[in-house]
Amino acid sequence: MNRRSGTGYTGVPSWVYVIAAAGSLFILLPLVAMVAKVNWPQFIPLITSESSLTALGLSLRTSAASTALCVVLGVPLALVLARQPFPGQRLLRAFVLLPLVLPPVVGGIALLYTFGRQGLLGKSLEVAGIQIAFSTTAVVLAQTFVALPFLVVSLEGALRTAGSKYDAVAATLGARPTTVLRRVTLPLVLPGLASGAVLSFARSLGEFGATLTFAGSLQGVTRTLPLEIYLQRETDADAAVALSLLLVAVAVAVVGLSYGRRRSSAPVKEQL
Amino acid sequence: MSISRKTITALLAAGALAAGVAGCAGSSNTPAATSPASSSSSISGEITVFAAASLKATFTKLASDFEAKNPGTKVTLNFAGSSGLVTQITQGAPADVFASADTKNMAKLSDAKLIDGTATNFATNVLEIAVPPSNPASIASFADLAKSGVKVVVCAPQVPCGSATETIEKATGTTLAPVSEESSVTDVLGKVTSQEADAGLVYVTDVKTAGEKVKGIPFPESDKAVNTYPIATLGASKNKELAQAFIAAVTSADGKKVLDDAGFGTP
Numbered sequence: 001m002n003r004r005s006g007t008g009y010t011g012v013p014s015w016v017y018v019i020a021a022a023g024s025l026f027i028l029l030p031l032v033a034m035v036a037k038v039n040w041p042q043f044i045p046l047i048t049s050e051s052s053l054t055a056l057g058l059s060l061r062t063s064a065a066s067t068a069l070c071v072v073l074g075v076p077l078a079l080v081l082a083r084q085p086f087p088g089q090r091l092l093r094a095f096v097l098l099p100l101v102l103p104p105v106v107g108g109i110a111l112l113y114t115f116g117r118q119g120l121l122g123k124s125l126e127v128a129g130i131q132i133a134f135s136t137t138a139v140v141l142a143q144t145f146v147a148l149p150f151l152v153v154s155l156e157g158a159l160r161t162a163g164s165k166y167d168a169v170a171a172t173l174g175a176r177p178t179t180v181l182r183r184v185t186l187p188l189v190l191p192g193l194a195s196g197a198v199l200s201f202a203r204s205l206g207e208f209g210a211t212l213t214f215a216g217s218l219q220g221v222t223r224t225l226p227l228e229i230y231l232q233r234e235t236d237a238d239a240a241v242a243l244s245l246l247l248v249a250v251a252v253a254v255v256g257l258s259y260g261r262r263r264s265s266a267p268v269k270e271q272l
Numbered sequence: 273m274s275i276s277r278k279t280i281t282a283l284l285a286a287g288a289l290a291a292g293v294a295g296c297a298g299s300s301n302t303p304a305a306t307s308p309a310s311s312s313s314s315i316s317g318e319i320t321v322f323a324a325a326s327l328k329a330t331f332t333k334l335a336s337d338f339e340a341k342n343p344g345t346k347v348t349l350n351f352a353g354s355s356g357l358v359t360q361i362t363q364g365a366p367a368d369v370f371a372s373a374d375t376k377n378m379a380k381l382s383d384a385k386l387i388d389g390t391a392t393n394f395a396t397n398v399l400e401i402a403v404p405p406s407n408p409a410s411i412a413s414f415a416d417l418a419k420s421g422v423k424v425v426v427c428a429p430q431v432p433c434g435s436a437t438e439t440i441e442k443a444t445g446t447t448l449a450p451v452s453e454e455s456s457v458t459d460v461l462g463k464v465t466s467q468e469a470d471a472g473l474v475y476v477t478d479v480k481t482a483g484e485k486v487k488g489i490p491f492p493e494s495d496k497a498v499n500t501y502p503i504a505t506l507g508a509s510k511n512k513e514l515a516q517a518f519i520a521a522v523t524s525a526d527g528k529k530v531l532d533d534a535g536f537g538t539p
Contacts, residue, residue, distance in 0.1 A: 118467045133468045134423065134451040216425065216452025216463065223453075231455050234355050235430045 031248065038245055039238040046242040054220045055228035056246065062136060062224060063204035066143035070200040073144075074151035075193070079181075081152065082159035100149045107145050108213025115141060116214075138215035139222050143204035150203050151196040158192020159185070198258035202251050316344040317511045319518060320366060322357045323349060324373035324501070326397065326457065326477055330534045331371065331522075337530075338521045345514060353456060354432065361386060361506065368509035369518055371501060373397070374432040378502040388512060391502035394523050396537035398498055399436055400476045401489040402464045409470035414491040417471055418446050425460050425469040428453040433460070436497035437473050443496035461486065475499070477535040500539055 039046070046052065080086075081093050099107055115132045116122045125132060132138050162185075170184045171177070186193070208226040215222040217231065225247050233240040323331045328351045335347040350357070350367070354377040361367055362384060370387070371394075372378040378391050403411050409422045417424045426448065427434030434453065441448060454460045457474050464472040465485040479488035503522060505515040521527050528538065 112466055112468065116466060116468050212455075212459065213462070216468075217428065217454055217459075218450065218452050227455075231428050231430055234353070234428075234455065237359070 034241060034244060034248075037241050039242065042238060043242050043245075046239045047246050049239070051219055051228060052239070052243055052246075055223055055225045055243075056250075058136070058139075058220060058223065059205055059225040060250075062139045062143055063201050065140045066147055066204045067197055067201040069140065069144045070148050070151045071193070071197055074148055074155060074196070074200075075186075077148075078152045078155035078159060079185075082156045083164065096152050097149050099146050104142075104146055104207065104209025105213050108142060108210035111138075111142060111145060111210060111214045133214075134216045134218065134222060136221055139211050139224060142210035142214050143207045146207055146210055147200035147203040150199040151193075154196035154199060155189060155192050158189040158196075161192075162188045195258050198254055202254050205247070205251060205254070315342055315514050315517050317514050318346040318348065319368035319509070319511055319514050320348045320350065321369040321371065321518065322361065322365070322367040323351055323369075323371040324354045324357070325351050326373050326475060327351065327371055327501070329481060330530050330536070333530055334522055334527055335518075337526070338518055341521075342517070347518060364508075366508070367506055368511060368515040369503065370506055371503040371522070373499065373501060375500050375502055376432070378504065381504070381506075386507050388505040388507045388509065388515075391504035392519060392523060393500050393502050393539040394519075394527075395501040395531050396498050396539050397475045397477055397501065397535075398494040398537065399433070399440065399473050400479050400494065401491060402461060402472045402474050402479050402482070402486040403470065403489060404464060404467045405484065405487050407487060408467075411471045411489055413489075414440065414444060414493050415446055417448055417473075423451045423468070423470045424448055425452045425454060425463045425472040426450045427457060427460055427473070428455060431455060432499060433457050433473070433475065436499055439497040440493050444493050475535075480535040498537070501536070 077096060081089065081096070113119050114121055115125070115138070117126060117131075117133055122132065132141065166184050166188060167180050170180045175183065206226060207224070208230065211222065211224060212227060212230070217223045217227045223231070225243060229240050229243045229247065232243060321331065321335065331349055331351070335349055338347055339345055352360075354373045357367075357370065357372075358377045358380050361370060361381060370378070370381065372391075375391075375393075378387075381387050382391065401411055401414070401417065403409070409416075409419075411417065411422070416422065426437045429435055429438050433456075437448075440446075451469065452463065454463070457478050460469075460472040460474050461478055461482055463469040464474075465482060476488065476490070476494075479486060503519050505512055505519065509515050522531075532538075
């Protein structure tokens with residue numbers, strides 16, 4: 001809509017490109033420095049060691065679980081925030097976004113006092129025979145806590161952009177609210193939901209502080225890839241660098257995949 | 273489309289910010305207070321001391337005592353995990369004295385010819401069982417930690433406190449099934465003070481520092497893994513005289529008393 005094509009005029013002053021180049025170098029240079037530090041002859045043995053593969057597998061499994069949990073909890077939240085205004089809506093949005101700016105270790109402490117053995121809910125859960133502390137569930141909870149805002153915000157944006165015209169038309173044609181949601185609203189915002197889910201997955205993959213504080217660190221149970229890197233750093237810098245690169249590669253693959261998908265779906269959205 | 277793209281950009285920025293904060297825990301610089309320069313002492317100037325995190329309380333006191341006794345001197349302290357400090361020193365961090373929590377990390381520096389002369393062992397530390405004040409799992413001995421249903425947290429074998437734990441397990445033939453293997457003593461202690469764990473294995477000195485929040489249970493098998501703390505002047509020091517004087521103060525009778533009070537043993 002606001003794109004000027006054909007004339008070659010981009011509307012961006014040339015000096016902006018210089019600063020933009022400096023900005024991208026600021027992100028790229030540390031990655032290049034890390035790649036330069038990799039002990040390449042040992043790279044494959046380092047990333048395929050038993051502890052590394054266990055940590056990677058655990059990271060992928062828990063991130064998938066927390067992404068699913070983010071979708072289940074986040075879609076209704078985004079709908080409530082995007083559609084009908086209600087008292088306290090802005091406050092609710094501010095609180096939902098809080099984990100984005102909260103240091104993860106603070107999130108970990110908060111979760112500990114909620115789901116921990118002595119926590120707000122933990123005591124009742126323990127009576128019911130459910131123990132969350134030091135379990136894989138604790139890892140998923142920590143990841144969901146930090147990743148949920150990513151899904152809510154990108155889906156809320158998509159819902160606002162799509163508007164509610166089509167929903168209204170469907171409703172006047174006799175569709176019940178659940179049918180409208182299932183057949184009209186969600187299909188319209190599917191690209192937004194997908195990119196939100198991918199961002200949640202990527203954030204879950206990188207979760208460290210809350211997991212360390214809340215879930216602990218045990219191979220195969222709670223020691224995800226970032227925790228494994230932190231531990232390896234103590235004794236084996238080569239292994240830590242190799243695993244860091246692996247994590248970067250997985251993150252790039254995940255984000256790249258989502259960008260590819262969003263590109264291909266963009267024309268459909270622009271017609272709306 | 274444009275709105276959601278903007279939102280995502282903002283989100284990525286915010287996420288990066290939040291993720292970045294997590295990495296900030298670790299070393300801290302504690303410049304000790306300067307004392308008025310008045311006396312006619314032969315030593316003067318400034319030194320930087322890199323010391324293991326477990327030495328924080330004792331070395332802060334030792335440094336301020338040293339400055340009070342030797343006006344015109346300034347001791348800057350940097351505390352972190354020993355292996356992290358070794359990495360910093362080998363990467364060229366400006367330090368005059370290094371005090372390690374184990375001989376293994378000091379050996380890394382002496383092998384790299386980065387220390388001046390030889391290291392002096394100045395303290396020892398042993399493990400102790402830390403339990404919440406109410407001792408919910410009724411732990412009384414090292415063997416009790418292996419009972420089923422006891423949630424015990426230890427250090428990972430990669431860090432000094434974890435290798436000490438492993439040594440004791442081997443020596444006693446007791447196999448622990450910890451619910452978590454943490455990267456530092458602080459994390460183990462945190463799980464015990466928050467009562468998530470029934471017991472944790474930490475150093476005697478950590479139990480003393482934690483005060484009322486945990487109860488310490490000494491066990492005789494702890495003498496199977498005595499951790500020795502060495503201290504040395506670094507080769508790159510610009511003020512070796514002052515560095516030596518500080519090390520002499522740490523190993524003096526007064527220095528020993530400060531260390532004894534904190535729970536450290538004599539090598």
